[in-house]
Amino acid sequence: MLAQRISLLSGPGTAAAREAADAAAATGRHIIDLAAGEVMVEPPSSVREGAIAAIKAGTNRYTDSIGLMPLRKAIAKKLSAETGIAWNAEDIVVTAGAKQGLLDAALAVLDPGDEVIIIRPCWPTFPSQVLLAGAKPVFVDAQPPTYIPDIDAIRAAIGVHTKAIIVNSPNNPTGAVYDRATLQAIGDLAINYQMWIVSDECYSSFVFTGTRHESILMAHPGVRSRTILVNAFSKxxxxxxxxxxxxxxxxEIISAAKKLQSHTTSNANVIAQHAILHHLQVGDGSFEREMHERLCRARDAGLLILSDLQEVATPGAGGSFFFYLDLSRLTSIQPAQSPVRSTDDIARLLLEESDVASVPGGTFGDVNGLRLSFGVSPDLLETGLKRVVETLNSLKTA
Incomplete structure (x- = not known):
């Protein structure tokens, strides 16, 4: 008999879409994977060189549970430059990916019976980790086409048990980039109602609105004492x-994380820590700039292709590397006898008949959405999106 907490967790979500694509590819089909939450390029040479040097140096032992001090100093320097806010090593925890950072935050601040506001569509890890901590997710639905949350709706969701709000901008899956006024208003609510803010900024390098990423801490410096800013090098x-x-x-959160990580992972992978440290020491930012330029070109090319959709609005895609389609109009006009009535059906159709993998919106708590990544190579993106447009437009007259 498994523990009850396992029944609280959602299914694998985006991983399930990837597994379905892999299974189809294993039969010999050439699948264009627009489901993946990663950019298909090789990492910078500085990262690889740092890892190899650490291995050759015999770097095999434990580190401090919250990370190598030189790496924490380097991250603090990086974060200070990006946010214009002074940080030092004592403010930083190195984690085994952003997921561990988010889980640390949940376990550090949530008690059973607490409530956490989550803006939906959302990455499924958010509610799953809240449930693992014994707390309750309270969803606020952000509406298309902007998917920017309504502040009055957030305010209405706050109750006597509300302990935190999770902010994710740039957003996965919608690509929404929250404007300064929205971030400031969320900050005001957090102060007025004494909420923690967990700010997932893992897509901060990918903003295409003509401005730099703005953290909620930049928009509202007054929330620093109640904000946990989570990021990663993964993307x-x-x-x-x-x-x-x-x-x-x-x-106090740093101290809690030190305890938590000492009893879970002990520390993040030591070779990865040294690899990133080397990159931060010798990197000149060219890889990050080239990555942004590549994705900017991919976004522009993709939006042009998607503009040919007939019953689906062209997505905003202000940030991250996802196109998020609102298929509510398309599904609503399907005849009653049609086998395609939901975004799950459409994702299945795309995979089975067009050889394109996607992620249906139900994964993110939204029955109307479909997520497509533009992190693949330009030729695959063009082919894949043209197939998506052809398939969806064919449903208009099905």
Whole structure:
């Protein structure tokens, strides 16, 4: 008999879409994977060189549970430059990916019976980790086409048991980038109702609105004492499998994380820590700039292709590397006898008949959405999106 907590967790979600694509590819079909939450490029040479040097040096032992001090100093320097806010090593925890940072935050601040506001559509890890901590997710639905949350709706969701709010901008899956006024208003609510803010900024390197990423701490410096800023190197350096993230937080959260990590992972992978440290020491930012430029070109090309959709609005895709389609109009006009009535059906159709993998919105708590990644190579993106457009437009007259 399994523990009850396991029944609280959602299914694998995005991983399930990837597994379905892999299973189809295993039969010999050429699948264009637009489901993956990663950019398909090689990591920078500085990261690889740092890992190799650490291995050759015999770097095999435990580190401090919250990370190597030189790496924490380097991350603090990086974060200070990016946010314009002073950070030091004592504010930083190195984690085994952003997921561990988010779980640390949940376990550090939530008690059974607490409530956490989550803006939906959302990454399924958010509610799952809240449930693991014994707390209750309270969802606020952000509406298309912008998917920017309504502040009055957030305010209405706050109750006597509300302990925290999770902010994710740039957003996965919608690509929404929250404007300064929205971030400031969320900050005001957090102060007025004494809420923690958990700010997932893992897509901070990928903003395409003509401005730099703005953390909620930049928009509202007054929330620093109640904010846990979570980030990772997985996306920006194309090393999702290396599992190295970090968070910046008040000292009581740092102390809690030190206890938590000493009893879970002991420390993040030591080779990955040294690899990232080397990159931060010698990197000139060219890899990150080239990655952004590549994704900007992919976004522009993809939006042009998607503009040919007939019953689906062209997505905003202000940040992250996802196109998020609102298929509510398309599914609503399908005849009663149609085998395609939901976004799950559409994702299945795309995979089975068009050889394109996608992620249906139900994964993110939204029955109307479909997520497509533009992190693949330009030729595959063009082919894949043209197939998506052809398939969806064919449903209009099905």
């Amino acid at each position: 920006e350096l194309a090393i999702t499998g290396w599992r190295l993230g970090y968070f910046a937080a008040p000292r």
